[in-house]
Amino acid sequence: MNASRRQFVIGGIGMGATLWLARADAAPPHLSASDAAAKEVGYTEDAKKVDHAKYPTYAAGHTCANCSLFQGDAKDAWGGCSLFGEKQVAAAGWCTSWTDM
Incomplete structure (x- = not known):
């Protein structure tokens, strides 16, 4: 050579x-509410804006940060979610897959 x-x-x-x-x-990229997978589970970046009539399973105080699927620290603004692969979700967000820790 x-x-x-x-x-x-x-x-x-x-x-x-x-x-x-x-x-x-x-x-990692942030999940957008317009993403097809996000729409499927009613994801929103701000749980305070959840339509209670459309999503009756939502309860005040439920956010991605206190969901068992959230893979970040509760104090992080964004973190991973086992539903969305490499895309990060807003800690203040919510979706219909929210589950108690």
Whole structure:
């Protein structure tokens, strides 16, 4: 292998590692209420705006932050949810899949 090929391979490996690390540091995307999966469970980013007539299972004080499916700390503004993969939900949000801890 000559020097230019070696430099190309090493540079490619370095660039790939840099891109991988940059992606790892990026914050996961936030779930949008317009997302198809979010609509399916009536997700909203603000539980105070839940339509009580449409979602009678909602009770005051139920938020994503105190749901057993929430994968963040209760003090975090956004966190993971086992329903939505890599997308994060608002801690102040709510959906019909809310379950007690």
